[in-house]
Amino acid sequence: MNRKELDPESSPEAAFGARIRRLREERGWKQEELAERMGYSGTHISAVETGRKMPTLRFSRSADQIFGTGETADTFERQYREIRHGSLLEGFPQYVGHEGRAVEIRMYEIGIIHGLLQTPEYARVLADSAVRRGVIAPEQAAERTSFLAERQAALVRPRPPSMLVVMDESCIRRRIGGYEVMAGQLDRLLEFAELPNTVLQIAPYEMGERRPFNLPLTLLTLSDLAVVAYAESQMRGHLERDTTAVLPLLTAYHQLQAEALSQAASVAMIREVRKGIL
Structure with a gap:
């Protein structure tokens, strides 16, 4: 042979x-x-x-x-x-491998809605914008949106992970796409907040210097209860597994949750913003 x-x-x-x-x-x-x-x-x-x-x-x-x-x-x-997905940020594919198996996901986002909560229309606007700026090719934009759909589908399972989300107020006030796209995205957030395995909070502008993070951050709790952290710069992503580095981030995240609006107040703010884009 x-x-x-x-x-x-x-x-x-x-x-x-x-x-x-x-x-x-x-x-x-x-x-x-x-x-x-x-x-x-x-x-x-x-x-x-x-x-x-x-x-x-x-x-x-x-x-x-x-x-x-x-x-x-x-x-x-x-x-x-x-x-x-070779066009994705360095470090991101490794992170996604953990994301799909996490038992708890803590997220903090600034400026745009986190990918796991994006509607297809919202995600497509962001990808198409990257194409127009020459950052990625059209076929890579299609890859990004289909990849995001795979990530979201991986979280729909018999025992879904707990998802604790804090997003900066800029996420809901920054208009992405037209009225229909943004209205649909805000509706998606309201639906997310009603799920039994989720908590959604807004970090208001009034937090000022009390906001502990200046960049988006994700903390994953794995099945063995180990916690890993993932953060991105403009150029690359970094997955941190070292406990001594991750624990301070976890403490800071708890402080962020304590300072952020309650879920009820956050939902009320989202509804108010939703009315304002009519």
Whole structure:
């Protein structure tokens, strides 16, 4: 049988395929044996191993389950997201791998609504704006919006994560898109606030210097109760796992919640803004 030699350095797809082959051969499995375990054909496994077929999210998660890499820092799902979403900020694909499995999500946002709470129309306006500014290509804009839909869908599960959201008042007052887009987005926030697993608060402008964060921040509590933090600059994202660095951020987030408006007062402010854009 002819065996195609792989060059993992030639492309991200080749690196993914070479890793699949290496782990398979370490276990003494033929392609057909791995295919049966993963629910694919031997031809499909061969195509992924040789870089002729791009892996899918389902394939990547199945590989993580079969090879026991799902709880490691270097999952196949992370590799898949880096392949598919190479235009995203550095560090973001790694964060998303944790986001979809978190049991609790704490978010703070400034200026725009957090992606997990965006309507498709609101997200599309932001992506299209990036295209007009020459930041991304049109096909990358489509990737961003579809990727966001995947992230949101991952949170709709039998036991959804608790979601604690604090957003700066600028998020609801900054007009994105026309009337219909913004009205729909504010309606989405009001619906979100009514869910049993959510808390939504507004950090009003009056907080002034008492606001502890000047950049957006997300804190994820994982199934083992470890907490990781994710923050972005204009150029890159950073996922922080070191407990000594994360705990002060968690303390500051609690202070933010204490200073922010209650959910009832926050909902009242959103409703008032909603009326004002008529």
